[in-house]
Every structure is written in C-alpha cells, then in structure tokens.
Amino acid sequence: MRVLGVDPGLTRCGVGVVEGVAGRPLTMLGVGVVRTPAAAELGHRLVAVEQGIERWLDEYGPEYVAVERVFSQHNVQTVMGTAQASAVAMLCAARRGIPVALHTPSEVKAAVTGSGRADKAQVGAMVTRLLRLDAPPKPADAADALALAICHIWRAPAQNRLQQAVALHTAHTAKATKGRTA
8 A cells, every 4th residue: 555644734744655554564655845935825835735745646656645634723824724735635636536534643643653642753753663764754744744654554454444334334224224114
C-alpha cells in the first residue's frame, strides 16, 4: 500500500509518501513541504497548495491519501487555513478517484508512539525509527505527514473490516425490516 500523508496548512503543508503493509517494515519514498507566502492572497495560496499536492500525486501515484482531520483550536484563523488546505488535498485526491482517510492528531500520535498525547519531538523520533531514517524529517510538518501515512497503513486493514461489518449488518437489518413490512 502506498499512502500520501498530508499535514494540512496554508504556510507549510507537510507531505510524505510511505509504502508498505501493516506488520512489515515500511519505506519512505518521499517527504517535504508545500510552502506558500503568508503575504499572498488566499486564492493564490490555495492554488499553490493544489499545485504542490498535484505534483506529489503525479510523482508518487499513491493508492490512498491520509489527511489530518481538522480539530478546533483557539486561533480561528489558523483553523480556517488548515481546513482550507485540508479541503484542497481531499479535492485533489477525489478528482483522481483516490480514497481519502481522515485521522485525528491523537489517533496518529497513538498509532505511531503508543500515546495520543505525544509531543512533536516524540512523533519525529518514532517516525525516524519506524522508517529507519538517519534523522527526523524537518520541519515537523513533514514528519507529521509521514506519521499520517504510517497511521493509515497500520489502521486501514482494521477500518476496512469494520466498514464491511457495518455494511453487512446494515444490509441484513434492511432485509429483515423489508421482510416484516412486506
């Protein structure tokens, strides 16, 4: 499985591609940051994020895109920029028919470090260890993008089984309900 992890942001949007399967060593294929100038007009910044993500999709051809789920922060302006960059990443993937998964920061931290309250340094250290890198990726947005991809690779099999079970249960319930009303 090849996953593009996206840590959304308007100034720095972390991107990282990881390949592998749960239970096996993972391989980092690429890591970086899509940057936009803070002084630029919002529309231009969103286009720059789109172009950057499109380049990563073109170069690495991921099967999935894992995006950090936007969560409430005290700074509304930061949340808005993060949400806008997140939407751009989802749009780019959807346009190509690539499934998108959203993971909360605490899910990612728990998957990678074992603790949903891990700090950025702990996440960076574990990403470095799990991907057998010489040093933590810089800036932290890049390491977070790799952590998102790792999280998705490890959690996707369980999530898929859960979704299939829910779909099966829903189908059985609908069939049973239809049988009683007919």
